[in-house]
Amino acid sequence: MKSPGRSWMERMQGQCITLAHGSGGKAMRELVEELFVAAFDNPLLAAMDDQAVVPLDALRQQGNRLAFTTDSYVVSPLVFPGGSIGELAVNGTVNDLAMSGAAPRFLSCGMILEEGLPIAELVDIVHRMRDAASRAGVAIVTGDTKVVERGAADKLFINTAGIGVIQPGVAMASNRARPGDAVIVNGAIGDHGIAILLARNELALESSVESDTQPLHNLVAVMLEACPEIHCLRDATRGGVATVLNEFAASSNVGIRLTESSLPVHESVRGACEILGLDPLYLANEGKLVAIVPREHAQAVVNAMRRHPAGLESAMIGEVVDAPPGGVVMATAFGGTRVVDTLVGDQLPRIC
Secondary structure, X not given: OOOHHHHHHHHOOOOEOOHHHHOOOHHHHHHHHHHHHHHOOOHHHHOOOXXXXXXXXXXXXXXXXXXXXXXXXXXXXXXXXXXXXXXXXXXXXXXXXXXXXXXXXEEEEEEEEEOOOEHHHHHHHHHHHHHHHHHHOOEXXXXXXXXXXXXXXXXXXXXXXXXXXXXXXXOOOOOOOOOOOEEEEOOOOOHHHHHHHHHOOOOOOOOOOOOOOOOOHHHHHHHHHHOOOOOEEEEOOOOHHHHHHHHHHHHHOOEEEEEHHHOOOOHHHHHHHHHHOOOHHHOOOOOXXXXXXXXXXXXXXXXXXXXXXXXXXXXXXXXXXXXXXOOEEEEOOOOOEEEOOOOOOOOOOOOO
């Protein structure tokens, strides 16, 4: 006998999302049970209540503070080289927790489905989310599904929230950068932004650039082992590395000086930027972090990062200085200096 999930999948071949899938009736229940609950299977979700009841004792064993975050994902196209909106939704939320030093534990998932979305596309995205959550070691324990009329969305929007646990003694904040600190990134920047741009087929460019979407919490754990006193930490998503550094400089009232020759940028991304007139510092990333660490620990942190799969190309790209307070500058490859200001406008819409 075939399982109920298999028979539902067979019946849905070639079908699309209808308003009935958000009506609260049989069609919606089948969608939730046969797709979401089956894919994200875990004991907390299996209760099928309107909330997940999380045992506090299990959290207390891992730390003394909770980190809580939420984010929404509206990328177009839904699937692109190196990932999809499903991986972004999981990895992005995991990384937001990780930037506080938290170990991510539980996620929620809210789906906004547009009438007419092919169910096969939805199944693919959900399975990608399932696999991303498994790789990150987190459980999707509660969720919600809504269907909007055709034209009211762009196929699929995803909202996620996450809970993680922070160990005692970990305290990173954007206002803790100090003159003399080193600026570190965990690899080449700009891959995600260029991958999304090229995936839209709006430009006659051929490239093998893939998104860098990946979970970073295990890398952060390695960094904290090498240096428990990391001052600042943030993932460089919208607005890129430049935006993160400007936020650090403003919050800490310090200057930051970068060295252009130290910036890790893949040649394919550099070439696309030169053709399109883009700056890698402002391009979106989905698996890159920026860290500000005390200079005396910087090399040990980089060495530890390079031993982790998510940090193989880690590099020191600059330092924190006294002036200009609240500003970021870069020593260029031509011997000059240029201002690296906060992004004005939006280089690449719909990148996450």
